[in-house]
Amino acid sequence: MGTKFSMPPTAERRAATRFFCQLETACRSLQSTSKLSYPATIHNLSTGGLALKLARRFEAGALLLVHLENPDKSLFFLKLVQVRYQRADTVGWYHGCIFPMQFSPEQLEALL
Numbered sequence: 001m002g003t004k005f006s007m008p009p010t011a012e013r014r015a016a017t018r019f020f021c022q023l024e025t026a027c028r029s030l031q032s033t034s035k036l037s038y039p040a041t042i043h044n045l046s047t048g049g050l051a052l053k054l055a056r057r058f059e060a061g062a063l064l065l066v067h068l069e070n071p072d073k074s075l076f077f078l079k080l081v082q083v084r085y086q087r088a089d090t091v092g093w094y095h096g097c098i099f100p101m102q103f104s105p106e107q108l109e110a111l112l
Contacts, residue, residue, distance in 0.1 A: 016046035016102075019112055023068070027052065030063040030080070042068070047108055049098040050081065057093045058083045064097065070111045077107070 023042040028035065043051040050066070058064065062083045069076040081097035103111075 016048040018044040018046045018051075019108070020044050021112060023071070023111070025052075025067050025069065027054070027064045027066040027081075029058065030065055037067075040066070042066075043094070045108065045111065047099075047103045047105060049084075049096065052081070052095045052097055053089065053092050054095060055092045057086055057088075058095055060085055066097075068111055075110050077103075077111070079103075 021042055021044065023045070025040050025042055026037040027040050028037045038054055038056060041053045043053055045051075045068075052064075052066065060083050064081050064083065066079050066081050067076060068079055080100055082100060083095050083097050085096045086093050
């Protein structure tokens with residue numbers, strides 16, 4: 001994987017290295033009866049989770065189904081994530097999410 005996406009090693013405090021990106025996506029709540037999808041942006045991605053920016057807020061513990069697609073749209077995954085935390089931003093909400101079933105390093109590299 002190219003290092004152009006990763007944080008400097010001294011700044012990384014997580015178990016898995018996060019790779020910065022700006023992947024446009026959509027997600028939906030699995031706890032809602034609605035099939036409504038919400039546009040979102042993935043700001044960073046690791047084998048263990050992602051940071052998702054949305055216009056709306058989901059509670060910690062919420063289960064979301066996220067559509068992940070590489071930039072040239074040749075590969076996609078539908079991944080279950082669980083919201084661990086959220087914080088307000090001037091134009092939306094950042095959600096820190098974990099994957100109950102982690103990505104392999106090869107899958108992650110294919111997305112970036």
